[in-house]
Amino acid sequence: MNNKLLVVGTMAYDAISTPFGKVDKILGGAATYIGLCASRFSLDCGIVSVVGEDFENAHLELLKNQGIDLSGVEIVHGGATFFWSGEYLNNLNTRTTLETQLNVLENFNPKIPEHMKSPDIVMLGNLSPDVQLQALEQLKTKPKLVVLDTMNFWMEHFRPALDQVIAKVDVISINDEEARQLTGEYSLVKAADQIHQMGPKHVIIKKGEHGALLFHKNEIFCAPALPLEEVFDPTGAGDSFAGGFTGYLTQTGDISFNNMKLAVIYGSAMASFTVEKFGTENLVNYTPAIMAARLKAFKELTTFEIEIE
């Protein structure tokens, strides 16, 4: 029997402009990326989210065809799907949000279907901490692992609720600037220490093209990012990381530090794949052979044999 992964997060339409091109309305949202990546592993994956009447059937089918359970996705009749428009400047280093239409997300009360209330692993995609709390409260059993993704916006405007969520999760996944903002510590070692004290036993700090750090007690694992010739569109990189990370952990059911290191590598591999094309475009082309090649590249990139006297 497969282990169960519950994903709570947004489903969206995005308009994206990068130095390489522009799209007006493509499939997006944290839960979408997480689901598309996680469902490549052997597991039962369900999404809890909300969309509007405009959400295309073809996009629902795309997710269903990957075996994702969408019975927790509410379709609001007469409502419009969450819409985000952003622009990447300066070699993709700066992201500017041009427009955010919350639409159906504004009054979203997540409803977890009965058969999804005892997942092995929960992935809380970047979303309002209030919604994340509401989702956690509906669980009937304590999951093996709860993973949280969040961002600076919630740190700035919803800190008390965010602190409540952080206290309840086992793993937090944020980027380096967010770790510094959350703690006021510049040193990532000190920032991770402080976040440990807020609750999470595991802290993942994502550094984009510089890879990711996983902190647990006094152990640190450093995963590089695959050096890519070109990043086409960074949208969804963090969500794809989360999808690969939780997908691999759910499949294996092993949350030891050693296995979590591998999950970080799987997550990084997924992210490296996503950013090579616009939005979720590349994820449709995923094959196990592509993953195997990337895992091999990670291994080659980092392996050295040293004799320590």
Add this chain to the structure above:
Amino acid sequence: MNNKLLVVGTMAYDAISTPFGKVDKILGGAATYIGLCASRFSLDCGIVSVVGEDFENAHLELLKNQGIDLSGVEIVHGGATFFWSGEYLNNLNTRTTLETQLNVLENFNPKIPEHMKSPDIVMLGNLSPDVQLQALEQLKTKPKLVVLDTMNFWMEHFRPALDQVIAKVDVISINDEEARQLTGEYSLVKAADQIHQMGPKHVIIKKGEHGALLFHKNEIFCAPALPLEEVFDPTGAGDSFAGGFTGYLTQTGDISFNNMKLAVIYGSAMASFTVEKFGTENLVNYTPAIMAARLKAFKELTTFEIEIE
């Protein structure tokens, strides 16, 4: 018999201001850091440089006591030693040069002593490309490996001479911004490709707290930086890297890609040690046990066991 390392570079006095403190006049210079680090390996190390009459005997003794051959260090009577004053701001991310007094460096014509003219490995520390060229022209035999360190200043104002040096070396060691400046390519993979075409078969791109990349043909090795609780003074990090890198390669005499990966780890370990105190202060405390502990930390930081199907 030991292999020979020839170091060409500056010896200096530095005034440094960081958020953690301030020093008015401490020992500095690329060749100083390189020599202090490289001489921790089993090798014969000689420095070619220039100092003024003000250069303290105690500092010459410090270097000599580590077995460094200073017969190529010219002491200009009536001259003053190269002086650099800088300030680190914004969590050490920004370095501002407050003052540069070239002094004896201005008319420096390097003179390599006869017994140093057939080194196994040459390390050209960051210095005027004209001086670097002059040094290379005095060699009697082709070294096994020539390694170049340089910086943005020479790229901006001495590009033709710099291009000549780059064409003559086997390894170049620069930071990510400099790689981008040198090539006009933002992607470090593309930048390394282009630098390969300029001459160097090996390209090292240093990324500070994010580690370093080593490029050779189609192979890439990614070394992390040790996550430190606090960086005290980044001065000399790149030079210490160069010292550890060339010191290890000279000791082993093995310039294969696999061994060069280890050299990058040794270089990174040296750099992590230097930045924990002001200037060269920590290097005096170096012990083989410290190095062994850091190598172990690098190994733990990067090791993962993955089965690829």
